Amino acid sequence: MTAAASSETRNGLDRLKDLKRLSFVDVILWALRIGVLIVVVGGSIGTLIKGRYSMEQWFDFFMFGLTIGGIYALIALGYTMVYGILRLINFAHGDITMTGAFSAYFLARGLDRSGFLDANPVISMILIMGLAMIICSAIALAVERICYRPFRHVATLAPLICAIGASFFLQHSFRGMYGSSIRAYPDPEWMKGQVNFLSFEVPLYQFVVIGISLAAMLFLYLVVQRTKMGTAMRAVSEDRDAASMMGIDVNKVILFTFILGGCMAGIGGVLYCMVYKQIYFYMGFLPGVKAFSAAVLGGIGNIPGAMLGGLFLGVVESIGPALFLDGIGIAAPYQLRDLIAFTMLVMVLIFRPQGILGERLATKRA
Amino acid sequence: MAFDVVASARQEREEHVPAWRRTLVTGLTFGGFAFYFALVGIVTMFHGRWIIVDTVSLGHALLIVTAGAAGLYIAYKARVGSYQELLLQGAGAGAIVGAVMSLLVLVIVNFKLRFIFVQLWKPLLKALDFGQDPWTAAVILIVGGAVFGALGVLFFIMNPAIRKPIVAGLVAAGIAGLFQELIQLMIQSYGTFRELFFTWDGMTLQGAVILFVVFAAISAFWGWRRESLNARFERLPVNRQKTMRVSGYVLAGLLVLVFPYLAGNFIGQVLMLVGLFTLMGMGLNLEIGLAGLLDLGFVAFYAVGAYTTALLTASSDAAFMQLPYWVAMPIAIFFSICVGVLFGVPVLKVRGDYLAVATLGLGEIVRVIVLSDAAAPLLAGAQGILGVPRPWIGNFELSTPVALFYLTLVGSLIAAYIAYALENSRLGRAWTAIRDDEDVAQALGINLVNVKLLAYGLGAAFAGLAGSIFAVMLGSIFPHSFQLIISINVLALIIVGGMGSLPGVALGAFALIGLPELLREFGEYRFLFYGLVIVIMMRIRPEGLWPSASRRREMNVDEEDRAVVEAELAASKAPAKK
Numbered sequence: 001m002t003a004a005a006s007s008e009t010r011n012g013l014d015r016l017k018d019l020k021r022l023s024f025v026d027v028i029l030w031a032l033r034i035g036v037l038i039v040v041v042g043g044s045i046g047t048l049i050k051g052r053y054s055m056e057q058w059f060d061f062f063m064f065g066l067t068i069g070g071i072y073a074l075i076a077l078g079y080t081m082v083y084g085i086l087r088l089i090n091f092a093h094g095d096i097t098m099t100g101a102f103s104a105y106f107l108a109r110g111l112d113r114s115g116f117l118d119a120n121p122v123i124s125m126i127l128i129m130g131l132a133m134i135i136c137s138a139i140a141l142a143v144e145r146i147c148y149r150p151f152r153h154v155a156t157l158a159p160l161i162c163a164i165g166a167s168f169f170l171q172h173s174f175r176g177m178y179g180s181s182i183r184a185y186p187d188p189e190w191m192k193g194q195v196n197f198l199s200f201e202v203p204l205y206q207f208v209v210i211g212i213s214l215a216a217m218l219f220l221y222l223v224v225q226r227t228k229m230g231t232a233m234r235a236v237s238e239d240r241d242a243a244s245m246m247g248i249d250v251n252k253v254i255l256f257t258f259i260l261g262g263c264m265a266g267i268g269g270v271l272y273c274m275v276y277k278q279i280y281f282y283m284g285f286l287p288g289v290k291a292f293s294a295a296v297l298g299g300i301g302n303i304p305g306a307m308l309g310g311l312f313l314g315v316v317e318s319i320g321p322a323l324f325l326d327g328i329g330i331a332a333p334y335q336l337r338d339l340i341a342f343t344m345l346v347m348v349l350i351f352r353p354q355g356i357l358g359e360r361l362a363t364k365r366a
Numbered sequence: 367m368a369f370d371v372v373a374s375a376r377q378e379r380e381e382h383v384p385a386w387r388r389t390l391v392t393g394l395t396f397g398g399f400a401f402y403f404a405l406v407g408i409v410t411m412f413h414g415r416w417i418i419v420d421t422v423s424l425g426h427a428l429l430i431v432t433a434g435a436a437g438l439y440i441a442y443k444a445r446v447g448s449y450q451e452l453l454l455q456g457a458g459a460g461a462i463v464g465a466v467m468s469l470l471v472l473v474i475v476n477f478k479l480r481f482i483f484v485q486l487w488k489p490l491l492k493a494l495d496f497g498q499d500p501w502t503a504a505v506i507l508i509v510g511g512a513v514f515g516a517l518g519v520l521f522f523i524m525n526p527a528i529r530k531p532i533v534a535g536l537v538a539a540g541i542a543g544l545f546q547e548l549i550q551l552m553i554q555s556y557g558t559f560r561e562l563f564f565t566w567d568g569m570t571l572q573g574a575v576i577l578f579v580v581f582a583a584i585s586a587f588w589g590w591r592r593e594s595l596n597a598r599f600e601r602l603p604v605n606r607q608k609t610m611r612v613s614g615y616v617l618a619g620l621l622v623l624v625f626p627y628l629a630g631n632f633i634g635q636v637l638m639l640v641g642l643f644t645l646m647g648m649g650l651n652l653e654i655g656l657a658g659l660l661d662l663g664f665v666a667f668y669a670v671g672a673y674t675t676a677l678l679t680a681s682s683d684a685a686f687m688q689l690p691y692w693v694a695m696p697i698a699i700f701f702s703i704c705v706g707v708l709f710g711v712p713v714l715k716v717r718g719d720y721l722a723v724a725t726l727g728l729g730e731i732v733r734v735i736v737l738s739d740a741a742a743p744l745l746a747g748a749q750g751i752l753g754v755p756r757p758w759i760g761n762f763e764l765s766t767p768v769a770l771f772y773l774t775l776v777g778s779l780i781a782a783y784i785a786y787a788l789e790n791s792r793l794g795r796a797w798t799a800i801r802d803d804e805d806v807a808q809a810l811g812i813n814l815v816n817v818k819l820l821a822y823g824l825g826a827a828f829a830g831l832a833g834s835i836f837a838v839m840l841g842s843i844f845p846h847s848f849q850l851i852i853s854i855n856v857l858a859l860i861i862v863g864g865m866g867s868l869p870g871v872a873l874g875a876f877a878l879i880g881l882p883e884l885l886r887e888f889g890e891y892r893f894l895f896y897g898l899v900i901v902i903m904m905r906i907r908p909e910g911l912w913p914s915a916s917r918r919r920e921m922n923v924d925e926e927d928r929a930v931v932e933a934e935l936a937a938s939k940a941p942a943k944k
Binding site: 017023025028029032088089091106146147150157158161162164165167168169170171172173175176177178179287289293296325330332333335336338339342343345346349350351353366 | 402405465483660712713714716717719722724728737738850857858861896898
C-alpha cells in the first residue's frame with residue numbers, strides 16, 4: 001500500500017518501479033477500494049439521475065438513520081469503554097443488550113395492559129428503562145466476573161473465546177427462560193402521530209428516541225468528564241499500572257465501566273425494541289455487531305468517536321440501500337441493508353483501524 | 367495462542383472460611399444451578415427420558431448430581447474437619463439445594479408466572495413433585511438433597527479402591543439407560559438377553575442392578591489384578607509385545623470401521639455428521655490451533671464448497687451443468703481455496719480480537735449475499751438448490767448414510783494425514799511461530815503474507831470438502847444451513863478437543879456433534895451447552911481434553927516456571943520477616 005504512495009520529489013521512472021513492486025495483495029486491496037468507490041459513486045449518481053425518491057423520502061431515511069444511529073451509539077459506548085479499560089472486545093455485549101430489553105418487556109407489557117403506560121409516559125418509561133438498566137448491568141457484571149476477571153493478568157485470546165461462549169449461553173438461556181417466540185413490544189398511543197419539522201412530517205417516536213439517546217449520551221459524557229469515577233476511568237484507560245500506583249482501585253473502575261456500559265445497553269435495547277416493536281432471544285446479535293462497527297468506525301476506546309460512529313453508521317445504513325445499491329440496478333436493495341454495516345466494518349478494519357477520530361490507545365492489538 | 371502467558375504476577379490468598387458459611391454459600395450456588403436448569407427447561411426436558419423405567423429419570427439424575435456435586439465441592443474445598451463435620455456440611459449444602467427446588471415447587475403452585483417464564487407450569491411440577499402434594503414434595507426434595515449431599519462427601523473421602531468400581535458401575539448403568547433405544551435396536555434379535563435388561567420403555571431396575579454389579583466387579587478385578595497382568599505382559603518377549611499391541615490397534619480400528627455398517631443408518635448418519643465436523647475442525651485447527659488466527663467466518667468456506675458442488679452437479683434449473691460428483695468435488699475444493707485466500711487478503715494486518723470480528727463480518731457478508739434476491743439468478747436465493755445427485759462408484763450409488771459415512775471417513779483420513787504432515791512441516795512451524803509472536807516471526811524471516819494466506823487457503827480447503835459432502839448428503843442446499851452458529855460449533859469442538867490436536871478434534875466432534883444427535887434432549891439445548899462448554903473449558907482446562915503433545919509440553923514448562931517464580935517469591939519474603 002505504501003509503495004504506491006510516493007512523494008512529490010521522485011520522478012516518473014521511480015514511480016513506475018514502485019508500481020512493479022505492487023504485490024498481488026496490494027492489487028486486491030486496491031481493487032476492493034475502487035470497487036466500493038465505484039458502487040458508492042456510481043450508485044449515487046444513478047439513483048439521483050433516476051430521481052425515484054423525493055426529497056421527503058430522503059429526509060425520512062435520514063431521520064430514521066439518526067434514530068437507529070442513536071441506539072447504535074448507546075450500545076457502541078459499552079464496547080468502546082470496555083475496550084478502553086481492558087483492551088478487549090466484549091463479544092457478549094449485544095446479548096447483554098437483549099437481556100435487559102427482554103426482561104423489561106414483561107414490565108412494559110404489564111404497564112401497557114393496565115393503561116399506565118399511556119397515562120404516565122414519563123414515569124413508565126423510566127421504570128421500564130430502569131429495569132432494563134439493572135438487568136443489563138447485573139449480567140454485564142456477571143460476564144466480567146466469569147469471562148474477564150480470571151484472564152485479566154493473562155495476555156491471550158482466552159477472554160474473547162470465553163465471551164463468545166457467554167454470548168451463546170446468554171442467548172439460549174433466555175430462549176429457554178422466556179421462550180423462543182417473537183413477542184410484540186408495546187406500542188403506546190403517545191408515540192404514534194406525526195410532528196411537523198422543517199416542513200417535513202416526522203413520526204413522533206423518532207424524536208422521542210433521538211431525544212432519549214442524546215440525553216443518555218450527554219449524561220454519560222458528563223459522568224466520564226466531571227465525576228471522580230470518570231476521571232479514574234480515563235486514568236485507567238491511559239495506563240492501568242500507573243493509575244493503580246496513584247491509588248486508583250482498578251478493580252472498582254472496571255466494575256463501574258461494565259455497569260455504565262450495561263446501563264447504556266439497557267436504554268439502547270429498550271429503544272431498539274420500541275423502534276422495531278418486537279423482541280426475541282436472538283435480537284441482540286445484529287445491533288451488537290453493528291454497534292461494534294460503529295465503535296470501530298469512530299475509533300475504539302474513544303467515547304465521542306463511538307457516539308459519532310453510531311450516528312454515522314445509522315444514517316449510512318438507512319440511506320445506503322436507496323442511494324448506492326438502487327442506482328446500480330440491484331434487485332431488492334433493502335435485503336442488503338446489513339451488508340452495508342458489515343462492509344463498513346471490514347473496510348474500516350482494513351484501511352483505517354484507528355477509526356475516524358482515531359483510537360486514543362496504542363494500536364498494538366489491532 | 368499461548369494460553370498461559372502470565373502478564374503480571376499475582377498471588378492468590380486462601381482465606382479461612384467458617385464451616386457454616388461455606389455450607390450456605392455452596393448450597394446456594396448449587397441450588398442456583400439447579401434453579402437455572404429448571405428455569406430454562408432442562409429439568410422438564412430431561413424428565414422425559416427414563417434412565418431406569420418408572421424409577422429414575424434423567425431430570426432427577428441431574429438434580430441428584432447437582433446435590434451430590436455440592437457435597438463433593440465441600441469435601442474438596444475443606445482442608446480441615448473430621449468426617450462427621452464434613453458429612454454434616456455436605457448434608458446441609460444438599461438440603462439447601464433441595465430447599466431451593468422446593469421453593470420453586472411452591473412458587474409454581476401458588477403463582478401463575480407462565481406468561482413470563484415459559485417453563486414454570488405443570489410439566490416442571492410433574493418433574494419435581496414425585497406425584498405428591500407440594501408440601502410432601504418439598505420435604506422429599508430437602509431430605510433427598512441432604513442424603514445426596516452427604517453421599518457426595520462420602521464419595522470424595524472414600525478409599526479410591528472402592529470408589530473406582532462404584533464409578534465404573536454407575537457410568538455403565540447410566541450409559542445403558544441413556545442410550546437404551548440404540549442398544550435395544552442393536553440387540554433386538556437376542557430376545558431373552560434383551561429382556562434381562564430392558565423393556566421397550568427403557569432399562570429396568572433389575573437390568574441396572576445387574577449392569578452395576580457386573581461392571582463394578584470387572585473394575586474391581588482389574589484394579590486388583592492390573593499390576594500382575596501388566597507384569598506378565600512386561601515379561602513377554604519384546605516382539606511378542608509388539609505384535610500384541612499392533613494387533614490390538616488393528617482390531618480396534620477394524621471394529622470402528624465395521625461398527626457403522628452393523629449399527630445401521632441412524633448411527634451412520636450421526637457418525638457422518640461427526641466426520642463432517644471433524645473435517646471442518648481440522649481445517650479451522652490449521653487456522654486457530656496452529657496459526658493463531660481466530661476465524662469466525664469459517665462457515666463461508668463450507669458454504670462455497672456446498673454451493674459449488676450443487677451448482678455443478680444438481681439437476682435443477684439453477685445449476686450450470688451436470689458434472690459427475692468426482693469432477694465437481696475437486697473444483698469445489700479449488701474454489702474454496704480461492705475464496706479462502708481472497709478472504710484472507712483484507713484481514714492480513716488485523717490481529718487478535720479485531721480479526722475475530724472482521725472475519726465474522728466477512729462471513730455474514732457471504733451469507734447475506736447468498737440469501738439475497740440480488741444474487742438469486744446465480745445462487746437461487748432463499749429457495750436453495752434442489753436435486754443434488756448422490757455420487758456413484760462404478761455402478762454403485764452412495765445413497766445410504768452408511769455409504770456416505772465411509773466417503774466422509776476416507777476424506778477425513780486423507781485430510782488428517784495432510785494436516786499431520788503440515789503440522790510437522792516447515793510451514794507448520796512457521797504457523798506456530800506467528801501464533802506465538804507475529805513480530806518476532808517476521809523478524810526471523812517468515813513471510814507473513816504467504817504463510818497466513820496459506821493458512822486461510824488450506825483451512826478453507828478442508829471446509830470446502832466438508833461442504834461438498836454435505837451437499838450430496840442432503841441432496842439439496844439452502845442458505846439457512848450456513849449460519850454463524852456453524853463457525854461457533856467448529857470453534858467449540860476445537861476448544862473442547864484441544865487446540866492444535868488432531869485426535870482432540872475428533873473427540874470434540876464426537877462429544878459436541880454426536881452426543882446431541884444421539885440424545886435429542888441434549889439436542890434441544892445444544893447451543894446452550896456449546897456456550898457453557900466453551901466458557902468452562904477456557905476456565906478449567908484451556909488446553910482441551912486431548913491436548914497436543916507440544917501444548918502438553920508448554921503447559922508443563924509453564925508449571926515449572928511458575929514453581930520457580932513462586933520459590934523466588936517465597937525466598938524474597940523470607941529475609942524480610944527477619
